Amino acid sequence: METSKRLEGIGEYYFSQKLREIDDLNKQGKNIINLGIGSPDQPPHPDVIKTLQEESAKPNVHAYQSYKGSPILRKGISEWYKGWYNVGLDPDSEILPLIGSKEGIMHICMTYLNKGNEVLVPNPGYPTYRSAVMLAGGKCKEYKLKEKNNYEPDFDALEKIVKRRKRAVSELVASPDGGGRVGAVKLMFVNYPQMPTGQLPSRELFKKLVAFGKENGILIIHDNPYSFILNENPMSLLSVEGARDCVIELNSLSKSHNMAGWRVGMLCGAKERIDEVLRFKSNMDSGMFLPVQLAAAKALTLGKEWHEEVNKVYKVRRDKVHELLDLLICKFSKEQAGLFVWAKIPAKYKTGYELSDDVLYNSNVFITPGGIFGDAGDKYVRVSLCAPLEKIEEAINRIKN
Numbered sequence: 001m002e003t004s005k006r007l008e009g010i011g012e013y014y015f016s017q018k019l020r021e022i023d024d025l026n027k028q029g030k031n032i033i034n035l036g037i038g039s040p041d042q043p044p045h046p047d048v049i050k051t052l053q054e055e056s057a058k059p060n061v062h063a064y065q066s067y068k069g070s071p072i073l074r075k076g077i078s079e080w081y082k083g084w085y086n087v088g089l090d091p092d093s094e095i096l097p098l099i100g101s102k103e104g105i106m107h108i109c110m111t112y113l114n115k116g117n118e119v120l121v122p123n124p125g126y127p128t129y130r131s132a133v134m135l136a137g138g139k140c141k142e143y144k145l146k147e148k149n150n151y152e153p154d155f156d157a158l159e160k161i162v163k164r165r166k167r168a169v170s171e172l173v174a175s176p177d178g179g180g181r182v183g184a185v186k187l188m189f190v191n192y193p194q195m196p197t198g199q200l201p202s203r204e205l206f207k208k209l210v211a212f213g214k215e216n217g218i219l220i221i222h223d224n225p226y227s228f229i230l231n232e233n234p235m236s237l238l239s240v241e242g243a244r245d246c247v248i249e250l251n252s253l254s255k256s257h258n259m260a261g262w263r264v265g266m267l268c269g270a271k272e273r274i275d276e277v278l279r280f281k282s283n284m285d286s287g288m289f290l291p292v293q294l295a296a297a298k299a300l301t302l303g304k305e306w307h308e309e310v311n312k313v314y315k316v317r318r319d320k321v322h323e324l325l326d327l328l329i330c331k332f333s334k335e336q337a338g339l340f341v342w343a344k345i346p347a348k349y350k351t352g353y354e355l356s357d358d359v360l361y362n363s364n365v366f367i368t369p370g371g372i373f374g375d376a377g378d379k380y381v382r383v384s385l386c387a388p389l390e391k392i393e394e395a396i397n398r399i400k401n
């Protein structure tokens with residue numbers, strides 16, 4: 001059957017393909033150590049599981065749920081944002097629970113993009129931004145994040161792109177297919193702590209992003225799932241004054257609360273933005289299973305001790321991953337946040353793909369080539385911290401041998 005035009009240029013997600021290859025290698029008895037994917041391997045807090053168990057045993061929790069999510073979860077999210085990020089959000093109108101933040105990326109693109117509208121996406125960056133824009137009919141305009149600029153956007157270059165597009169659009173409005181062939185920049189995806197580079201944001205950067213969005217009429221989408229991982233100071237872009245005028249923030253319990261498989265995320269922003277996205281989302285799915293929402297609300301009440309416990313484990317693993325990367329003669333910053341270490345490959349490899357294949361086929365260890373996050377990542381690899389210490393140690397031994 002011929003697939004739709006909108007799927008042209010969209011391949012199967014890299015990890016979906018690669019995990020199949022790793023499965024095949026495992027079937028041949030290779031027992032691959034997977035240091036690729038960022039899926040937390042530690043369990044959620046026991047109280048979270050207990051809430052799910054108790055709530056799901058009740059007879060009256062199994063019906064369809066509100067499209068806007070349970071008021072208890074929205075209140076929990078509002079208190080969490082206030083407590084950790086010092087951002088006040090109205091639980092009734094400024095929060096939309098999501099089935100994981102990944103779906104929010106698609107909902108936003110479907111809500112705002114017309115054919116030809118352009119979207120600024122980071123390179124390197126989370127591949128889903130690019131595919132969601134393309135699936136929604138938009139066009140990606142990549143902006144490079146460079147190590148020498150602390151992986152921050154070059155705002156002068158961005159201004160030039162935006163002005164050029166505006167000029168082109170105004171020249172084309174008279175032409176019959178003007179709207180279809182060229183579009184103004186409408187959205188910009190940003191993500192700090194940044195994946196895959198682990199770069200933390202500064203308040204200065206956040207202020208610049210909001211100013212840029214306001215000045216150019218661009219909706220800034222801040223994807224913020226890593227703010228609690230190996231970071232003492234979680235920040236929200238919505239904490240910048242006036243941000244609500246031009247920012248939507250996505251957040252998630254996947255990494256911060258070890259709940260990736262539970263699929264709980266959120267979209268926060270001005271009431272108008274929530275209503276707009278809900279127009280699309282409410283046509284796609286229904287509210288999450290109520291016990292999951294109540295357990296998520298429980299998770300959001302966990303305090304500092306929880307995050308310290310989770311991060312204690314990641315810190316020890318990170319030191320080991322540093323050892324592994326030293327062994328591969330890669331260069332990296334020790335200041336990275338998030339679930340990975342991003343590292344520059346030595347000159348003997350042309351790309352991170354080469355190094356990744358070398359380690360996979362010769363040592364039975366999988367690490368992610370940086371190029372899957374955009375060509376600016378070609379000379380890098382990314383190693384996940386989501387594997388037990390013993391596995392990382394074994395990976396080191398295999399590479400040594």
Ligand SMILES: Cc1ncc(COP(=O)(O)O)c(C=O)c1O
Pocket residue numbers: 038099100101102103126191195223225251252253254260264265
């Ligand atoms: C940058 C980034 N955004 C979003 C997501 C998706 O997270 P969720 O589990 O909330 O859908 C991921 C997951 O790996 C990610 O790395």
